[in-house]
Amino acid sequence: MFKWLEKNLPKIVMAPAVGLIGWFVYGFVLWTLYISFTNSKILPKYELWGFGQYEKLWASRKWLISVDNLLVFTALFLIFCIVIGIILAIFLDQKIRAEGVLRTIYLYPMALSFIVTGTAWKWILNPTLGIQKMFIDWGFENFTFDWLVNREMAIYTIVIAGVWQSAGFVMALFLAGLRSVEDEIVKAAKIDGAGLFTVYWKILLPMMRPVFFTSFVILVHISIKSYDLIVALTQGGPGISTTMPALFMTQAAFHKSQVGLSAASAMMMFMAVAAVIIPYLYSELRRENAR
Amino acid sequence: MQDNLQSFSYKKLEQKSKYTNMFLRWFLYFVLILFASYFIFPLYVMVVTSLKTMEEIRQGTLLTWPSSLNFDSWLVAWGGRGYGAGDTFLRPYFWNSIKMVVPAVFFSTFIGAMTGYVLTKWRFKGDQWVFLFLLFGCFIPFQAILLPMARTLGTLGISNSVVGLVLVHTVYGIPFTTLFFRNYYISVPTELVKAARIDGAGFFKIFFKILLPISAPIIVVTVIWQFTQIWNDFLFGSTFSFGEAAPIQVALNNMVLSSTSIKEYNVDMASAIIAGIPTLIVYVLAGKYFIRGLTSGAVKG
Numbered sequence: 001m002f003k004w005l006e007k008n009l010p011k012i013v014m015a016p017a018v019g020l021i022g023w024f025v026y027g028f029v030l031w032t033l034y035i036s037f038t039n040s041k042i043l044p045k046y047e048l049w050g051f052g053q054y055e056k057l058w059a060s061r062k063w064l065i066s067v068d069n070l071l072v073f074t075a076l077f078l079i080f081c082i083v084i085g086i087i088l089a090i091f092l093d094q095k096i097r098a099e100g101v102l103r104t105i106y107l108y109p110m111a112l113s114f115i116v117t118g119t120a121w122k123w124i125l126n127p128t129l130g131i132q133k134m135f136i137d138w139g140f141e142n143f144t145f146d147w148l149v150n151r152e153m154a155i156y157t158i159v160i161a162g163v164w165q166s167a168g169f170v171m172a173l174f175l176a177g178l179r180s181v182e183d184e185i186v187k188a189a190k191i192d193g194a195g196l197f198t199v200y201w202k203i204l205l206p207m208m209r210p211v212f213f214t215s216f217v218i219l220v221h222i223s224i225k226s227y228d229l230i231v232a233l234t235q236g237g238p239g240i241s242t243t244m245p246a247l248f249m250t251q252a253a254f255h256k257s258q259v260g261l262s263a264a265s266a267m268m269m270f271m272a273v274a275a276v277i278i279p280y281l282y283s284e285l286r287r288e289n290a291r
Numbered sequence: 292m293q294d295n296l297q298s299f300s301y302k303k304l305e306q307k308s309k310y311t312n313m314f315l316r317w318f319l320y321f322v323l324i325l326f327a328s329y330f331i332f333p334l335y336v337m338v339v340t341s342l343k344t345m346e347e348i349r350q351g352t353l354l355t356w357p358s359s360l361n362f363d364s365w366l367v368a369w370g371g372r373g374y375g376a377g378d379t380f381l382r383p384y385f386w387n388s389i390k391m392v393v394p395a396v397f398f399s400t401f402i403g404a405m406t407g408y409v410l411t412k413w414r415f416k417g418d419q420w421v422f423l424f425l426l427f428g429c430f431i432p433f434q435a436i437l438l439p440m441a442r443t444l445g446t447l448g449i450s451n452s453v454v455g456l457v458l459v460h461t462v463y464g465i466p467f468t469t470l471f472f473r474n475y476y477i478s479v480p481t482e483l484v485k486a487a488r489i490d491g492a493g494f495f496k497i498f499f500k501i502l503l504p505i506s507a508p509i510i511v512v513t514v515i516w517q518f519t520q521i522w523n524d525f526l527f528g529s530t531f532s533f534g535e536a537a538p539i540q541v542a543l544n545n546m547v548l549s550s551t552s553i554k555e556y557n558v559d560m561a562s563a564i565i566a567g568i569p570t571l572i573v574y575v576l577a578g579k580y581f582i583r584g585l586t587s588g589a590v591k592g
Contacts, residue, residue: 113523
């Protein structure tokens with residue numbers, strides 16, 4: 001008995017973690033999946049109902065707006081974060097004085113919660129007392145900046161705040177990538193007469209393919225899950241113009257008693273994340289095994 | 292003669308490239324500082340606004356420097372105005388967050404260290420799959436577990452309590468902490484463990500005598516990561532708690548959204564700073580470890 005215990009001790013130590021994750025992650029996802037096939041309203045019901053919730057979901061105007069917003073947000077968020085991140089990384093890589101200070105400044109938003117930064121941005125973008133007033137006081141009397149309360153433009157305020165929060169992160173990833181390249185490669189290219197621009201554009205950036213891939217996966221992941229920032233900045237408004245899937249899900253589940261529908265929306269989010277993550281995990285593991 | 296000419300043109304060329312270089316250098320710094328001001332701008336506005344009176348806010352612009360260092364809004368944000376009902380302030384919620392963060396960080400870090408240790412030093416058949424099984428937990432969108440979690444907390448009788456949030460954050464932190472420790476311990480030579488095993492050292496003795504003493508860096512990384520994640524969480528906090536048990540991010544959001552009285556932007560900003568300052572301090576003091584957690588928590592994930 002004691003021998004058996006000793007022999008299996010490692011597995012016994014592993015058991016709580018595996019059990020907790022098995023129950024709270026896999027079990028819960030399966031439960032949500034099951035509920036998405038039932039006609040649950042306030043309380044979960046367990047008779048199967050087929051794909052009714054999914055049909056309802058994709059017929060819902062609010063859900064379609066959510067998905068639309070998510071696509072717009074993800075595209076802009078990706079482009080701006082990656083472009084700004086690369087520019088900052090390359091510029092910082094030029095033996096800059098005070099690099100440490102600049103890096104700290106670019107990255108500090110990552111240490112703050114979206115609620116904190118959302119509160120700050122909401123104040124900055126305030127249509128009466130914020131940026132608009134600043135420009136008017138500076139003499140631009142006809143300057144208007146009402147994106148926060150403008151149905152058409154409000155989604156872009158979320159992009160502004162989101163990019164501000166996450167661009168430094170992309171910078172850190174690329175800077176680490178650039179620093180891991182052997183100096184010899186750059187030196188050799190320079191001896192061959194390549195200018196700095198050519199060195200980056202033709203040699204270094206193509207070598208950063210894995211970093212691009214990683215940034216892409218992380219940013220898409222952040223954007224699909226984005227919830228806090230929208231709550232802090234617009235609460236999905238004006239109207240429902242800035243609603244997103246994560247917001248749709250919690251509202252359906254906890255305010256509107258549409259448990260089945262919210263489970264269906266959660267599963268759609270789950271599948272979107274899985275579509276990005278599974279190829280990523282697969283390639284990462286293959287790389288690790290090849291090493 | 293020709294020699295002369297050539298050296299002359301070289302010189303000219305060199306001079307020219309020196310000027311373009313200098314120009315490029317200035318351009319470089321200009322762009323970097325421009326971005327730095329974009330990043331610092333919201334923090335500056337937050338601090339400055341929190342120090343102004345409402346009168347000053349209405350008269351000046353976002354950038355105007357306050358006329359005096361006035362910490363009144365900070366005191367109101369932290370301790371309220373003292374008129375009883377309807378007076379919301381952050382102090383109790385700040386303590387809620389502390390009571391939630393400390394045990395959740397401790398438990399998730401401890402469990403992660405143990406699983407990371409087993410997965411690298413006591414390998415068994417299929418351990419790769421177990422790792423993958425845990426790793427996937429890093430990526431699930433939490434919306435897919437909110438509904439059953441709410442029910443489970445209700446059944447356990449710990450919904451709307453700090454204990455419930457400790458459980459939630461511990462569980463969903465395990466994939467990350469496991470990842471950190473596993474990737475760290477994998478580079479520790481297994482020979483060390485094998486030799487100790489031959490000497491008769493057991494499972495726990497090896498962990499506490501050999502691995503734990505060299506784990507300081509990864510413990511710091513993990514603790515900082517978990518602390519930042521849990522302190523900044525809003526989704527779990529707002530879904531599983533309300534009223535008195537809410538953590539600080541939820542309280543901050545409620546305070547800012549409440550429309551009971553005239554908007555006081557200075558108090559809003561002071562509240563936001565109070566809610567953000569613990570993680571900001573950690574970031575400034577231990578930025579190196581913060582970044583390491585950020586890149587390995589994401590890159591290797």
